[in-house]
Amino acid sequence: DYLSTRRQKKMIDAAGIKGPIELPLLGNAPVLMMGESAKTMLSLVSRIIAKHGKNIKLTMLHEYGFITADVRMIEAILSSQQTIKKNSLYNLLQYWLGNGLLLSTGKKWFRRRKIITPTFHFKILEEFVEVFDQQSAVMVEKLYDRADGKTVINMFPVACLAALDIIAETSMGVKINAQNEPNFPYVQAVKTVSNLMAERFMSPLQRYDQTMRIFFPRLFRKLNQNIKVMHDFTDKVIAERRDTLEKAMKESTQNTASADDNDVGCKRRMALLDVLLQSTVDGQPLSNQDIREEVDTFMFEGHDTTTSAISYTLYLLARHPEVQARAFQEAVDVFGADKAKPSTMRDLGELKYLECVIKEALRLFPPVPIIGRHLTEDVTLNGKNFAAGTNIILLIYNAQRDPDFFPEPEKFDPDRFSPENNSKIDVFAYAPFSAGPRNCIGQKFAMLEMKSTISKMLRHFEILPLGEPVQPIMNLILRSTTGINIGLKPRIY
Numbered sequence: 001d002y003l004s005t006r007r008q009k010k011m012i013d014a015a016g017i018k019g020p021i022e023l024p025l026l027g028n029a030p031v032l033m034m035g036e037s038a039k040t041m042l043s044l045v046s047r048i049i050a051k052h053g054k055n056i057k058l059t060m061l062h063e064y065g066f067i068t069a070d071v072r073m074i075e076a077i078l079s080s081q082q083t084i085k086k087n088s089l090y091n092l093l094q095y096w097l098g099n100g101l102l103l104s105t106g107k108k109w110f111r112r113r114k115i116i117t118p119t120f121h122f123k124i125l126e127e128f129v130e131v132f133d134q135q136s137a138v139m140v141e142k143l144y145d146r147a148d149g150k151t152v153i154n155m156f157p158v159a160c161l162a163a164l165d166i167i168a169e170t171s172m173g174v175k176i177n178a179q180n181e182p183n184f185p186y187v188q189a190v191k192t193v194s195n196l197m198a199e200r201f202m203s204p205l206q207r208y209d210q211t212m213r214i215f216f217p218r219l220f221r222k223l224n225q226n227i228k229v230m231h232d233f234t235d236k237v238i239a240e241r242r243d244t245l246e247k248a249m250k251e252s253t254q255n256t257a258s259a260d261d262n263d264v265g266c267k268r269r270m271a272l273l274d275v276l277l278q279s280t281v282d283g284q285p286l287s288n289q290d291i292r293e294e295v296d297t298f299m300f301e302g303h304d305t306t307t308s309a310i311s312y313t314l315y316l317l318a319r320h321p322e323v324q325a326r327a328f329q330e331a332v333d334v335f336g337a338d339k340a341k342p343s344t345m346r347d348l349g350e351l352k353y354l355e356c357v358i359k360e361a362l363r364l365f366p367p368v369p370i371i372g373r374h375l376t377e378d379v380t381l382n383g384k385n386f387a388a389g390t391n392i393i394l395l396i397y398n399a400q401r402d403p404d405f406f407p408e409p410e411k412f413d414p415d416r417f418s419p420e421n422n423s424k425i426d427v428f429a430y431a432p433f434s435a436g437p438r439n440c441i442g443q444k445f446a447m448l449e450m451k452s453t454i455s456k457m458l459r460h461f462e463i464l465p466l467g468e469p470v471q472p473i474m475n476l477i478l479r480s481t482t483g484i485n486i487g488l489k490p491r492i493y
């Protein structure tokens with residue numbers, strides 16, 4: 001191990017990659033962390049880039065690695081099939097997600113990706129749009145209580161419950177009613193685990209099981225109990241769904257009832273889970289355990305990310321009234337004056353300006369601000385050689401604010417993504433959904449969900465710039481220590 005670490009360091013040095021001062025044994029950690037906290041991490045990274053360039057050598061205790069905001073380096077890493085393995089940044093997720101699509105690698109990842117890709121087919125997404133609309137309607141309805149033009153509303157927890165309702169219904173085919181019953185045990189468990197994991201991510205003593213067990217035994221127990229609640233719930237849903245599907249198939253071969261009808265006689269919507277239940281790998285169906293990993297992965301990847309994006313987009317709309325006016329006008333043009341009119345796939349396709357708004361919000365506040373990789377073999381990336389074992393962090397957040405690619409990078413300007421300008425955007429400078437073979441499989445799903453919820457908000461409310469400004473923080477996903485605040489006033493038209 002020591003030899004391998006020496007080799008990694010030697011090759012990083014030979015590649016001319018510089019970094020902050022290192023101490024013997026401890027590496028950069030003490031110098032880097034002095035006076036810093038989770039809150040200043042994003043600005044710390046920007047300061048390091050300003051000083052040492054976009055490719056930076058970093059050592060933390062015994063781990064060697066480099067972090068990069070160099071767009072051509074990001075391109076080399078994201079495009080390559082040789083660099084698809086995730087690094088230890090992701091370990092914390094494993095308790096909940098097992099080795100589902102996000103965390104798996106090699107052959108397993110490749111096979112799963114192949115069978116999961118068709119689950120996000122256009123036809124299936126079209127049915128999901130109904131769910132997006134219904135759950136957005138619940139969200140809006142519940143917000144009227146606080147829409148008095150002066151109450152500060154932190155959108156994060158509000159959007160989170162809506163996003164949970166959406167992802168549970170589309171991935172598992174169950175209504176968990178998170179928005180109406182936020183105390184439902186599964187909902188509570190998801191919230192507790194997401195928060196505990198976010199904290200663990202930034203706290204050195206909580207990072208590793210051994211130290212967390214010793215220094216935070218109560219939290220460690222709480223984490224495990226809540227993960228069990230989630231697993232039990234998913235297991236139960238999968239078993240029931242498998243049963244229903246088998247019965248339906250039997251019945252349809254006996255021609256007594258249509259497989260499209262459920263017990264209340266309404267059309268049964270396909271869930272992502274159903275596609276997995278019907279899939280095979282080498283002729284073998286997936287086990288309940290295999291399916292649970294994937295369903296749990298959808299549940300995680302598919303709710304915190306969209307929550308962050310929806311909240312930050314509404315925040316930006318509140319603070320840019322001219323952008324909001326244009327997006328509102330577009331919504332009225334598409335939907336007319338009937339606020340209750342549900343949105344269809346076609347309507348969402350016509351919200352072209354809103355799409356630019358969301359893309360620009362994802363540029364400034366990417367829900368996944370960094371991506372990690374671990375090299376399993378020696379590779380040459382953008383002309384530099386790296387050794388097997390090297391850890392890499394891709395600084396998506398910083399690349400998306402690089403003035404070489406985005407003039408006036410701090411400015412919120414949705415027109416960067418207008419049809420005339422869009423083609424000028426470098427796809428590796430702008431990668432909120434990652435890029436290449438391991439990009440986000442739920443990207444289209446996410447875009448439709450965001451357009452549905454945000455257009456619903458625009459149609460019902462004027463969004464106001466109330467409350468403290470955001471203070472972005474990288475807690476697994478991008479959150480804000482001050483909340484993501486807005487105010488609301490009902491629209492009359």
Ligand code: HEM
Binds near residue numbers: 086301309371443
């Ligand atoms: C705005 C919302 C979203 C953003 C910004 C986002 C972003 C990302 C990013 C950056 C990755 C790559 C992560 C990495 O390489 O480590 C990823 C992967 C993934 N995302 Fe998303 N995501 C979003 C929504 C969703 C939704 C709604 C779903 C599911 C319904 C989903 C499912 C996944 C899965 C399964 C992967 C792993 C793909 C693989 O490794 O093959 N995501 N996402």
